[in-house]
Amino acid sequence: MMGGRRRGMQAPDSSWPGFVDALSSLLLVIIFLLSMFVLSQFFLGQAITGRDQALAELRGQVAQLGNLLKLEQQANSTLRTSMTDLAASLNVANADRDKISADLDALRSAFTVSDTRLAEMTAARERFEADAADLTEKFGLSAAALSEEQVLSRRAQAQVIQLQNNITALREQLARLSNALDASDERDRRNQAVIVDMGRRLNRALASKVQELAGYRSEFFGRLKEVLSTRPEIRIEGDRFVFASELLFASASAELGPVGRAEMRKFAETLVSISKEIPGELPWILRVDGHTDKRPISNALFKSNWELSSARAISVVEFLIEAGVPASRLAAAGFGEHQPIDPADNIFAYGRNRRIEMRLTQR
Known part of the structure; x- marks a missing residue:
């Protein structure tokens, strides 16, 4: 029994040092993971900063x-304003012409009324003269009666x-109004000719620019056909x-590969x-223009096909x-x-729809 007690006193408890070693190892692992997390956050911040700078440049x-588009729009607005002013002048001239025409119609009506009154007075005079002659011949009117009739x-x-003088004055006024109407018509014709000429010159200038750009576009396509015709x-x-x-x-991915960079370099040299x-x-x-197929995408870089096509x-x-x-x-x-x-739902249609299109056009 004494020997058993001695053995019990000699056996130490080893559970505590092993627990301490496990905690130390766990602490080292946690410190390592935190270090890796800090490094990844640092590199991720660097990448995001570079993209922000590129976005600011874009x-x-x-x-x-x-700004260039605003300048072009201002030039077009100036031309439209000039045409609007000319159109307004034409409208004013047309209004003046209509007013003169109305005055001319009124004078013509007054002239007609005066002619009618003159005819009535002439007929009355003729009747008076006839009556006087008849009375003189038939009844032998006295000199006093005859004098009164005279x-x-x-x-x-x-x-x-007096009516004849009024008619003459009306005719003169009618002639002046007719001359004024002719002058107004002549101004209208000149203004219309100016507007037509400006429209023709604008159309010729636009057509010339379009034809000139079409010529360069044809030459551009011809040269690119020679450079890129070997690639199916x-x-x-x-x-x-279409690439x-x-x-x-x-x-x-939205990063150009070696083959893509080589083809784009040929394309860029021809374009320059x-x-x-x-x-x-x-x-x-x-x-x-960037295009994708209709299969959805979602990864760490691109949340949708919109982002992938734009990035490409x-x-x-x-x-x-x-x-350059x-x-x-x-x-x-x-x-x-x-x-x-290709709207089909197969791998061949998907391959045709995944593409980059380039088009030479106007702003």
Whole structure:
């Protein structure tokens, strides 16, 4: 029994040191995880800061494009204001002409009434003269009666003369009004000719700019056909160059791959060469449109096909800017899956709908 007590006193309790080691290991793991979390937050903040700077630059470029558009709109507004003023002058001249025409009609009516009264007075005078002659012949009126009739006849003649003078004055006034109406018609014709001439000159200028841009667009398409005709992934549909997304980007990515960068470099070199030949006053722009298929996407970078298509279009625009294309001549747009070329529901239709379209157009 004494030996058992000695053995009990000699055996130490080892549970406490093992618990301390476990806690120390757990604490080291937690410190390591917190360090990794802090590092990831730091790198993530750096990436977000770089994107904010790029977004600010793009906003500045959009503001510049907006200012240029406002200048063009002001010029168009000035032309429209000039045409509106001329149209208002024409309306005023038409109103004056209508008023003169109304006055002329009133004078013609008065002239007709005067002619009627003159005819009545003339007929009355003739009746008076006939009656006087009859009375003289039949009854032998006295000299006093005959003198009275003569007085009446002279009065009637005076009234006829006055009416004739009034008619003459009315005719002169009618002639003046007719001359004024002719002058107003001549002003109307001149104003109308000016408006027609301005419209023709504006249409000729617009048609000339459109034809000139169409000529450069044809040359641009011809050169790009020669440069890019070896790639089956590049198609020409109407007035657009269509690049298959598989040629430029990896799946669910907006970063240009090596093959895509090589093709975009050829495209940029051709565009820079053509842009040097296009006059600076032509308002041309290269629009880059991003499209996806209708299968939904949701990952850490892109929450929807809208974001993926827009990011791909912006990536192409940024590469073209780096290759020397002026930023003021570029525009990027994303359409997601909402403008498909092929509405079918199979992998071939999906491949055709995933694309980047480029179009040379006006602002």
